[in-house]
Amino acid sequence: xxxxxxxxxxxxxxxxxxxxxxxxxxxxxxxxxxxxxxxxxxxxxxxxxxxxxxxxxxxxxxxxxxxxxxxxxxxxxxxxxxxxxxxxxxxxxxxxxxxxxxxxxxxxxxxxxxxxxxxxxxxxxxxxxxxxxxxxxxxxxxxxxxxxxxxxxxxxxxxxxxxxxxxxxxxxxxxxxxxxxxxxxxxxxxxxxxxxxxxxxxxxxxxxxxxxxxxxxxxxxxxxxxxxxxxxxxxxxxxxxxxxxxxxxxxxxxxxxxxxxxxxxxxxxxxxxxxxxxxxxxxxxxxxxxxxxxxxxxxxxxxxxxxxxxxxxxxxxxxxxxxxxxxxxxxxxxxxxxxxxxxxxxxxxxxxxxxxxxxxxxxxxxxxxxxxxxxxxxxxxxxxxxxxxxxxxxxxxxxxxxxxxxxxxxxxxxxxxxxxxxxxxxxxxxxxxxxxxxxxxxxxxxxxxxxxxxxxxxxxxxxxxxxxxxxxxxxxxxxxxxxxxxxxxxxxxxxxxxxxxxxxxxxxxxxxxxxxxxxxxxxxxxxxxxxxxxxxxxxxxxxxxxxxxxxxx
Amino acid sequence: xxxxxxxxxxxxxxxxxxxxxxxxxxxxxxxxxxxxxxxxxxxxxxxxxxxxxxxxxxxxxxxxxxxxxxxxxxxxxxxxxxxxxxxxxxxxxxxxxxxxxxxxxxxxxxxxxxxxxxxxxxxxxxxxxxxxxxxxxxxxxxxxxxxxxxxxxxxxxxxxxxxxxxxxxxxxxxxxxxxxxxxxxxxxxxxxxxxxxxxxxxxxxxxxxxxxxxxxxxxxxxxxxxxxxxxxxxxxxxxxxxxxxxxxxxxxxxxxxxxxxxxxxxxxxxxxxxxxxxxxxxxxxxxxxxxxxxxxxxxxxxxxxxxxxxxxxxxxxxxxxxxxxxxxxxxxxxxxxxxxxxxxxxxxxxxxxx
Numbered sequence: 001x002x003x004x005x006x007x008x009x010x011x012x013x014x015x016x017x018x019x020x021x022x023x024x025x026x027x028x029x030x031x032x033x034x035x036x037x038x039x040x041x042x043x044x045x046x047x048x049x050x051x052x053x054x055x056x057x058x059x060x061x062x063x064x065x066x067x068x069x070x071x072x073x074x075x076x077x078x079x080x081x082x083x084x085x086x087x088x089x090x091x092x093x094x095x096x097x098x099x100x101x102x103x104x105x106x107x108x109x110x111x112x113x114x115x116x117x118x119x120x121x122x123x124x125x126x127x128x129x130x131x132x133x134x135x136x137x138x139x140x141x142x143x144x145x146x147x148x149x150x151x152x153x154x155x156x157x158x159x160x161x162x163x164x165x166x167x168x169x170x171x172x173x174x175x176x177x178x179x180x181x182x183x184x185x186x187x188x189x190x191x192x193x194x195x196x197x198x199x200x201x202x203x204x205x206x207x208x209x210x211x212x213x214x215x216x217x218x219x220x221x222x223x224x225x226x227x228x229x230x231x232x233x234x235x236x237x238x239x240x241x242x243x244x245x246x247x248x249x250x251x252x253x254x255x256x257x258x259x260x261x262x263x264x265x266x267x268x269x270x271x272x273x274x275x276x277x278x279x280x281x282x283x284x285x286x287x288x289x290x291x292x293x294x295x296x297x298x299x300x301x302x303x304x305x306x307x308x309x310x311x312x313x314x315x316x317x318x319x320x321x322x323x324x325x326x327x328x329x330x331x332x333x334x335x336x337x338x339x340x341x342x343x344x345x346x347x348x349x350x351x352x353x354x355x356x357x358x359x360x361x362x363x364x365x366x367x368x369x370x371x372x373x374x375x376x377x378x379x380x381x382x383x384x385x386x387x388x389x390x391x392x393x394x395x396x397x398x399x400x401x402x403x404x405x406x407x408x409x410x411x412x413x414x415x416x417x418x419x420x421x422x423x424x425x426x427x428x429x430x431x432x433x434x435x436x437x438x439x440x441x442x443x444x445x446x447x448x449x450x451x452x453x454x455x456x457x458x459x460x461x462x463x464x465x466x467x468x469x470x471x472x473x474x475x476x477x478x479x480x481x482x483x484x485x486x487x488x489x490x491x492x493x494x495x496x497x498x499x500x501x502x503x504x505x506x507x508x509x510x511x512x513x514x515x516x517x518x519x520x521x522x523x524x525x526x527x528x529x530x531x532x533x534x535x536x537x538x539x540x541x542x543x544x545x546x547x548x549x550x551x552x553x
Numbered sequence: 554x555x556x557x558x559x560x561x562x563x564x565x566x567x568x569x570x571x572x573x574x575x576x577x578x579x580x581x582x583x584x585x586x587x588x589x590x591x592x593x594x595x596x597x598x599x600x601x602x603x604x605x606x607x608x609x610x611x612x613x614x615x616x617x618x619x620x621x622x623x624x625x626x627x628x629x630x631x632x633x634x635x636x637x638x639x640x641x642x643x644x645x646x647x648x649x650x651x652x653x654x655x656x657x658x659x660x661x662x663x664x665x666x667x668x669x670x671x672x673x674x675x676x677x678x679x680x681x682x683x684x685x686x687x688x689x690x691x692x693x694x695x696x697x698x699x700x701x702x703x704x705x706x707x708x709x710x711x712x713x714x715x716x717x718x719x720x721x722x723x724x725x726x727x728x729x730x731x732x733x734x735x736x737x738x739x740x741x742x743x744x745x746x747x748x749x750x751x752x753x754x755x756x757x758x759x760x761x762x763x764x765x766x767x768x769x770x771x772x773x774x775x776x777x778x779x780x781x782x783x784x785x786x787x788x789x790x791x792x793x794x795x796x797x798x799x800x801x802x803x804x805x806x807x808x809x810x811x812x813x814x815x816x817x818x819x820x821x822x823x824x825x826x827x828x829x830x831x832x833x834x835x836x837x838x839x840x841x842x843x844x845x846x847x848x849x850x851x852x853x854x855x856x857x858x859x860x861x862x863x864x865x866x867x868x869x870x871x872x873x874x875x876x877x878x879x880x881x882x883x884x885x886x887x888x889x890x891x892x893x894x895x896x897x898x899x900x901x902x903x904x905x906x907x
Contacts, residue, residue: 451639454606457626458633459653459704466627474643 085164116222374441404499444478
C-alpha cells in the first residue's frame with residue numbers, strides 16, 4: 001500500500017520555507033556577487049568582455065602590491081596571535097589564574113568590540129598628537145609609530161588573539177585528562193607530553209582559529225584604513241577605487257573584489273580539506289584538572305594574562321575616558337564634561353537612531369529566519385539543506401566592503417532600486433550577521449532530544465504546530481545567545497555600511513570613521529563609547545542568560 | 554473499535570539494507586506484547602512504524618479493522634513512552650501530562666481532573682508543579698507513563714522505557730508498569746533487549762533477529778520450548794551439544810550416550826541438543842567429563858564441566874538438592890531428562906523435538 005498523502009506533500013510548509021529561503025538568498029547573496037564577477041570582466045577602456053582589469057592588477061605595482069601587503073599583514077597577524085593566544089589558552093585552562101572568569105569575559109569583550117575602535121584609540125595614544133607620543137617627546141625620545149604595517153599588525157593582534165585563545169582553550173578543555181595521564185604513565189616528561197600529545201590533539205582547533213584570524217584580517221577595512229596611510233591593503237584599495245572622488249572605477253573595484261574573495265576561498269578550502277578532516281571528536285569523560293598554584297607562583301602565572309588583557313581592553317578604556325574630554329579644534333583640552341555627548345546628540349542623532357533601529361529590525365529577521373534555517377539544517381537534512389548551508393557560509397568569504405559594492409551594483413537600477421534606502425542597510429546586516437544565529441541555533445538543536453518533538457506529535461499535536469509550540473520555543477534560548485552576537489556585530493558594522501550609507505541612513509560606525517578622519521576626537525570617542533557600552537551590556541546579558549557558557553566560535 | 558493490532562508482512566528498508574523482512578504479528582486486545590531481541594534486530598524500527606515515525610515500505614498495519622498505513626502520526630491515537638522519556642523541559646509535570654489532552658481540545662476542567670487522576674495512579678501527584686529538571690529518573694519515567702496513558706490511547710507503545718534506570722528501580726518500575734497496564738487494560742507493545750524484563754512483564758513475546766521474527770509465545774512457552782537455537786540461546790542460558798539422530802526418536806551423543814527423544818518428523822543426521830543448566834544433572838552414568846570450575850551462588854552452584862569429547866557445559870545444581878560441592882578436576886557423569894530438552898536440525902536450525 002503506497003502512502004498516498006506523501007505524493008501531495010510536494011508543497012508542504014517546509015518546502016515553501018526552503019524555496020523562499022533559497023530564493024531570498026540567491027537574490028541578496030548570489031546575485032550581487034554575480035554582478036561583481038560580471039563587472040570585473042568589463043572596463044571603460046576596452047570594449048566587450050576583457051581580462052584588462054586583471055591584467056592591470058598583475059602589471060601595476062599599485063595594485064598587486066596591495067595583495068602582497070594584505071597577505072603579509074594577515075600572515076604576520078596569524079603568527080603574533082598564535083604567539084599570544086596559545087600560551088594564554090594553556091595558562092587559562094590548566095592553572096588557577098586569578099580572576100579567571102573576569103579575564104575570560106574581558107577577552108571576549110575585546111574581541112566583540114569593533115576593531116576600528118581599537119585602531120582609533122591607539123591613534124589617541126600613539127598617534128601624531130597622541131598621549132604617549134607627547135610623553136615620549138617630553139623626555140626627548142621618539143615614540144614608536146602606530147601608523148603603517150606595524151601598527152596594523154599590532155592592533156589586529158590585540159584584537160584577534162582572542163580567536164586563537166577561544167579555539168585553543170575550547171579544544172584543551174575537551175581533552176580527556178586520561179590522555180595526558182597515559183602519556184605520563186608511559187614515561188614522558190611534562191614538556192614532551194605537551195609536545196607529543198596535547199599540541200597534536202588541539203592542533204586542528206588552533207589551525208581553525210588561524211583561518212578565522214586570517215579571514216578577519218583579510219576582510220577588515222576600518223583598521224588599515226585608519227592606520228595604513230601609505231600602506232594600502234586590498235580592502236582599502238577596493239574602497240578607494242570605488243569611492244574616491246578623483247577617479248572611480250567600479251570595474252577595477254569589482255576585479256579587486258574578486259581577488260579578495262579568491263583568497264578567502266582558498267583559505268576556506270584549506271580549512272575544509274586539511275583541518276576539518278583531522279578534527280578529533282572527543283567526548284571528555286574527565287575534563288582536565290586545573291592545577292592549583294599558590295602565592296607568588298599563582299601570581300606569576302596570572303601576570304601574563306593580566307598584561308595581555310590590559311592591552312586588549314585598553315582601547316575601550318581610552319575611548320570611554322576620551323569621550324568626556326572636550327577639546328578645541330587644535331586639540332587643546334578645554335575641560336572634562338559631557339559636551340561631546342551633547343554635540344553628537346544634536347548633530348548625529350540620526351546616526352544613533354539608525355544604528356539601533358536598523359540593528360533591531362535586522363535582529364528580528366535574523367531570529368525568525370535563523371530558527372527556520374537551523375531547523376532545516378539539522379532536522380531536514382538533504383541536498384537542499386546542504387545548499388542552504390553553503391549559502392549561509394557565503395558571507396564568511398565575502399568581505400563586507402565587497403558585499404556592499406555588490407549590493408549597490410545589483411540594486412541601483414530597476415526593477416529593484418534599493419540603494420540609499422534603509423532596507424539595503426538592513427539586508428546587508430541580516431546577510432552578514434545571520435551565521436552567528438544559525439550556528440548557535442544548530443548547535444543547540446543537535447543537543448536537543450528529537451524524541452521530544454515526536455512525543456508531541458504522538459500526543460496528537462500536528463508536526464507544524466509542534467514546531468511552533470515545542471521546538472521553536474525550546475530553541476529560543478539557544479538562538480538568542482547567537483542573536484545577541486549578531487546584534488553586537490550589527491551595531492558595530494562598518495565595512496559594508498561605509499559603502500551603502502547615505503546621509504539619511506548613516507550609522508554610528510560610519511560617523512566614527514568620518515569624525516576620526518576629520519580629526520574630531522571628542523565626538524568620535526563619545527560615539528565609540530555608546531557602541532562600547534552597548535556591546536558590554538549586551539555581552540553581560542548573554543553571559544548571565546547562558547551562565548557564562550556562550551559560544552563565540 | 555476493537556483495539557487489536559494486526560501487522561501483515563511489514564517491510565522496512567534503509568537504502569539497500571532491509572531492516573524488517575516481512576514481519577507479521579497479531580496482537581490481541583488488552584495484551585501486554587513484547588518485541589524482544591538484540592540491538593539491530595528491528596524491534597524499535599517496527600515500533601516506530603506502528604507509531605507513524607518511520608515510513609512503511611511494505612505490508613499493512615491495522616488497528617482493529619482500520620488500516621493505518623497512511624494515517625499521520627499525530628492522528629493515530631497511540632500513547633508512547635520514549636526511551637529517554639522525552640519530557641517537555643519547558644513544561645511542569647502537570648502541563649506535560651495535560652499536553653495530549655489539550656491537543657484534543659478537552660475542556661480545562663476535565664483536563665484538571667484527568668491529570669490529577671493520572672498522577673495519582675503513578676503516585677507522583679505531589680510533584681505536579683515541579684519542572685522536569687527537578688525530577689529523578691524514576692519520577693520522569695512516571696511522568697512519561699502518565700502522559701502516555703492519560704489520553705486513553707487505543708494502543709500504548711513503550712521503547713525500552715526502563716533502560717535508563719538503575720537495576721533496583723528497573724525491577725520496581727516494571728511492576729508498576731505491569732500493574733498499571735492490567736488495571737487500564739490498554740493494548741501495549743513493549744520493546745526491550747533485556748530477556749529477563751521481557752519474561753517478567755509480558756503476556757506474550759515476539760523474539761526478533763535480523764529483521765525476522767524467530768518465535769512468538771508466552772514467556773513460559775518461549776523458555777521451555779524454544780523453536781530454534783537462537784531463541785534457546787537468547788532467552789536464558791542454554792548448553793548446545795552436538796548429537797546425531799540415528800533412528801526414529803533415537804539420539805546419540807558422541808557414542809557415549811544414547812537417549813530416546815520423541816521427534817516431530819523423520820530425520821537422520823547431525824543435530825543440536827539444547828539443555829538449560831538446571832535441566833542437566835550429575836548422575837551415575839551419562840556423558841563423562843571433568844569439573845573445570847565451580848561458582849557458589851547461594852541457592853545454587855554453577856559448574857563448568859569439560860566433557861571428554863571436548864565440549865564445555867554449564868550446570869546448575871541447587872544447594873537444597875545437594876549440599877556437597879564437587880572439587881575442580883573431579884570426574885563426573887552428566888545426564889538429563891529427555892522429555893525436557895530440545896533438539897534442532899544442525900543445518901536448518903529447525904526444531905525436531907515436540
